[in-house]
Amino acid sequence: MLDLIIIGAGPAGITAAVYAARRNMSILVVTKDIGGQAAISGDVENYTGYQFITGPELAIKFQAHMSKYNIEIKENEEIIKIEKEGDLIRVTSDKGSYQAKTIIVASGKRSKKLNVPGEKEFKNRGLTYCATCDGPLFAQKEVAVIGGGNSSLDAAIQLMNIAKKVYIVNINSVVEGDAIMQEKLHGNDKVIILNNSQVEAVLGDKMVNGLRIKREGKQETLAVQGIFVEIGLIPNSEFAKILDRNEFGEIKINFHNQTNISGFFAAGDVTDVPEKQIIIACGEGSKACLSVFKYLATHKI
Amino acid sequence: MEVKVYSTPTCPYCTMVKEYLSSKSISFQGIDVSLDKAAADEMIKVSGQMGVPTIVIGSEVIVGFDKEAINKALNL
DSSP states (O other): OEEEEEEOOSHHHHHHHHHHHHTTOOEEEEOSOSSGGGGGOOEEOOBTTBSSEEHHHHHHHHHHHHHTSOOEEEOSOOEEEEEEETTEEEEEESSOEEEEEEEEEOOOEEEOOOOOTTTTTTBTTTEESOHHHHGGGGTTOEEEEEOSSHHHHHHHHHHHTTSSEEEEEOSSSSOOSOHHHHHHHTTOTTEEEEOSEEEEEEEESSSEEEEEEEETTEEEEEOOSEEEEOOOEEESOGGGTTSOBOTTSOBOOOTTOBOSSTTEEEOGGGBOOSSOOHHHHHHHHHHHHHHHHHHHHHSOO | OOEEEEEOTTOHHHHHHHHHHHHTTOOOEEEETTTOHHHHHHHHHHHSSOOSOEEEETTEEEESOOHHHHHHHHTO
16 A cells, blocks of 8 residues: 555655655655646746756756656646545546555646636637747737736746737736836836736637737727736646635645645645745645654554 | 657747657757747648647647657657
């Protein structure tokens, strides 16, 4: 019987796996991808020991660290359900079913969707959730960035050097991102901020050719070829319905990364821990694993 | 089999795809679509979309770092 199943292989999951391997626990990692959000982050300048490293580079280092140990990893699996089965834990994915004594949920967060007509059809056809990745393809084109927070401003800053015109479509009456980022945008005549604007539909033929919005109650169409969705993140916790979650869907944990159910632990961005940072997720992953270790030592399963 | 990876320098999954192929000793042609407009148009034509990485393996077109699809196309 496995000691531990770890869901997710971002900073929290990988760190938990490394700690578990070093304690000779028998573990399995079940995950959709490796690296999590760290892999799609831009520049990282606050991870101690690295004055500067890019997200992908750091993610590759994490992965290399994990692969030093003989850890079984099931990649490309979507978790459907976790449940209690007697004293054990059952994890069901779209590809298999696994059992262990304990679990650490470290499934992170993902980009929020717009949920408007056209979004699905035009994904990768002009609509993208990764400005860092796809931005360069929109050279000299007109684009819209949806959102008014830091990630949206970050995308707009990247794009203003590439695109011909950048609309920032913000649902609120003011843009909320950091002052330092707003400063970078101000005075750039390529950037147009549209406040009080709700996205209604993504338009296009084969590729995106427009965005329909309602601005201050009036419908308008922006003739854009690119749409960058940056409206925040939601936790990947739908499969963890048996666990207590807060109003945002984050799994509630205590100092020891324990959830409300015995044997179920959680770590990183999927939890209600304050502040979502790579370094915090790593710390939380290690803390969760050490809690599991103590739990196994004191519970006969 | 001819393998092409259409990518941008800032795209992390592109880096991962290339590292993955290298780790399996698969040689490939890396094409930076941010520098080469004609290559970007070619990628859009071949794949009908504009997300990177786009990987072309023989007649197979794979969008994103889909390890399983890559393995299948390469018989790994």
